[in-house]
Structure formats: C-alpha cells, structure tokens
Amino acid sequence: MAAKSRCIILGASHAAAQLAPTLRQQGWTGSISMISNEYALPYHRPPLSKDYLAGTKTAEQILIRPAAVYSKCNVGITMGVTAAAIDRSNKQLLLDDGMALDYDKLVLTTGARVRKIDIPGVDLNGVFYLRDLNDAQQIKMFTGANKRAVIIGGGYIGLETASALRKLGMQVTVLEAMPRILQRVTAPEVAAFYSRIHAEEGVEIVADVQAVSISGAKQVESVQCHDGTEYEADIVIIGVGVIPNTELAEQAGLKIDNGIVVDEYARTSDEDILAAGDCTSHYNPIYQRHLRLESVQNALDQASVAANTICGNLKPYSALPWFWSDQYDLKLQIAGLSQGYTDVVVRGDIDGSRSFAAFYMREGKLLAVDAVNRPQEFMFGKKLIMQGNQLDTAQLADDSLSLKTLLTS
C-alpha cells in the first residue's frame, strides 16, 4: 500500500467512527478524509430518542470519540458538505460545492434518512422527524411539562420518544396506522406488553388510525385522523421508518437491491468502493438471506470488516444481529431476527410484570429473543441461536431453569 493512497469515508457516521481508527490500527498509512453533510463529529444516534431527548445527556456526552482521537489518527474531517456524485472512471468524489476529491478507496457510510409522509400541514412549525442531532435539538425547544405531544408511528423510535417526553412531564399520544404497535418487529404478545406499560405510564396509544392532516395557524395545533378523531398537539413527531441513502451509489452504477449490495467483505460491485451500515444490503450466513439492518451493531461490525478489507485482511462478516431499546425502566435487548417464526415461547410474567423473555421459534430452533430486563436470557439466547440446536419449549418457558443449562458446550 503506497503511503500516498487516499481513503475517503462518506458520512461522519457510526460506521465512520469505527472505520477510521481501525484503518490506522490495521496499518493504513495513506490519507483518511471523512466528509459529512452534518455539523457534528460522529455521535451516538440512539440517545437522540432516549437520554439526550430526556435531558440526561448533553450533545458532547454522546460523541462517539472526542476530536483528539481523529487528530491523533490523522483523519481529516470536512463538515457541512454534501457529496453530489461519484465519478468512478476518474476515481473522484464530487461535492456540491464544486470540489472534486481523488480517492483510491471510497467507503460509503451514508446511513438512512427518514421516510416522510405527505399529508397537509406537515410543514407547520412544530412538526418534526427524528434522525439527527439537529432534529433532536429542535424538538427539545418544543418540549416542556404539560405540553401535548402527538407521535405518529408506534415503532421503537416513536415509543422511546414517548417515554422520554413523559419523563419531561408531557402529555403524549401515539398514533399507529397498523392494528397494533411494533407490528413489523415483534410478536403480538410483546406489542401487548408495551401497550400495557405505556398505558401504565400515562401514554395514550391509539392503533388502527391514520393521521390524514395536521393543522394550526402558524404553529401546529392538532392532528386529524381518517375516522374523524382529532388530537390537540403543541408538537408532532413523525417516526414511520427510514429509507437507505443509496442514490449516489445507484447513479454511479453500483448494484442496489434494497440497499447498496455488498459482499461479506463490505465490497460493492466496484472493488475500490466499499460500504457499511444502514445503507447496505449484505448476505447474512446465519439467516441465509440478504439483510438490510438498521442497527449500531451492524454499522460497527461492517465498518471493522471494511477497514480490514482495505488493509488486505479479508475477514468475512458473519455477526448475529442485535438491537436494544430503552423505555422507562425497561431495557429491551433483541438478539437475532424473528422474521419467519412460527411459534413464540414466553418465559416470565408478560401480562403483569416488567420482566420477561419471548423466544421466536421455527421448526424447534431458536430464531430470535426479545428480552425485557432479562440480560441473561439475551446473552445466552444469542449463544443458543448461534448453536442452532433443537430446543425444548417447556424448558425455554421454565423460569427456574437457567438458559445456560440448554447450551451445548
């Protein structure tokens, strides 16, 4: 590797914060530049709907690494510029300010952007989406005890936001278009659990209802639904999913299929362009299908793989996906992916307590675990999924039996 080699990382992302130092650790001696359209060093996004929103962590406390680390690793960071195109034949990244940057290796860590909804009134003052620090800062200006918040979308981010706003003493309503919250990601039992907890905490959850318009004179005042109901609001937060940022890659002719397609070494269809994180679609050997994940674990692990690939150490990516969500005093840890499950086995009192584990099964094997305030079920559940053995559902449900005993050594 020639010392003059240039590596450009597009997006000052979770993945980038992992990638740049790993490149140095793996011996990359060329230049490293990070380009971002945001105005902050890479930061942890999860607290945006949790500790940061609730005011228990500051913007500085959520930085992934302090500025000193990037200077120590000799990483150049350019903020506030957007990449407009990739010129593959000349190996240049073109920026919207007219600059053209030469690269030898380009890593796309462009993440995802929020899915927008197109209803009257979404542009009113006080209506927000939540993806980046800027969004969270703006939302915070509209929060305050006894103010009314309407959250459109009952996914993890919407529910975490509800929890954080309750902590601030706000009145919170969550509107969900599907028949239940968390429809895409959990079993009905788990969704019912979260509905119960939110009700106990004083959040109103309304399912099976579509927001059709938002109104207000200058500022948002209320949200109207398809069934004629109306909810007053001082602030509206919309959380209805994300879309991967694949356009640059697509225009450059890279292979796209629900994300920028990468191989197990994080390489796109151009050998000098790699990609990691929310923007990618990769083949997962554990679940034997292509996945596009939206998680910190995936961004970090794939970034490490990409750094190794660039430095000539081919290490295939084959991690078990995992995710977490904090709401109130509940710590949910999710191991694996539940899609395709046929049965759910519950351990613990899911109807009355605040601690349980739900095991998602297919053909007697464990696919995924949702563990609420059950770190052991999460940790051993991960290992059980990886082992892939047939499991006895009565034993899984038996709270007096440690999951550890089900592992084969």
Place this chain on the structure above:
Amino acid sequence: MPRVTYIQADGQSQEVNLEAGSSLMQGAVDNMIDGIVAECGGSCSCATCHCYIDADWIDRVEPAEEMETDLLDCVSEPKDNSRLSCQVKVSDDLDGLVVHLPTTQF
C-alpha cells in the same frame, strides 16, 4: 485527571489520563485501547466492554447494579473482579487504577 493503566491479556500495558467522571469504557475508546468493543456505547446493553479491576483496587470501586451483575454472569470468563467498564466511572480517588482486559469480548 485520574491516571489509569489498562493491561491486555498478553501483558502489554498502556497508561492514560482520563477525565474525572468519564467511564473506563470511554477512556479505552478515546485512547484506542484494544480489547474493549463497547457496541452499545455505554448503555449497559451489550457486555462487550468487560474488564477486570485489579485486586488492589476492587474495594475502592462502586459496586455493580443488578443489570450489570446479570450481564457479567454471561461474559466469556467471568471472575469476582469482573466489571462492565462502561459502568465504572473514574474519579480522582481512583488515580492509579489498574484494569485488566479479557482475551475476548464474545
């Protein structure tokens, strides 16, 4: 600024200064110390920031809460002095602290 020594499983050691109030995990990440993965960024969810507090110091560190002890039961080589480094905050009282890192976080 409390000074902390991180010792790798292979015996290599690094001594660094930490901001009082920051965690042993953040100190390792900020100084690019290998062996602490910290996938969840310190929210006590991943147990990939496992470390051992040196026997001479273990009594001076605040004890772990239940969530942490439960996670510690599941790490790959738990010991009596195991901690999740994201849950241990350093203060000037801990100046000179010595921390040992495990062979693996998985």
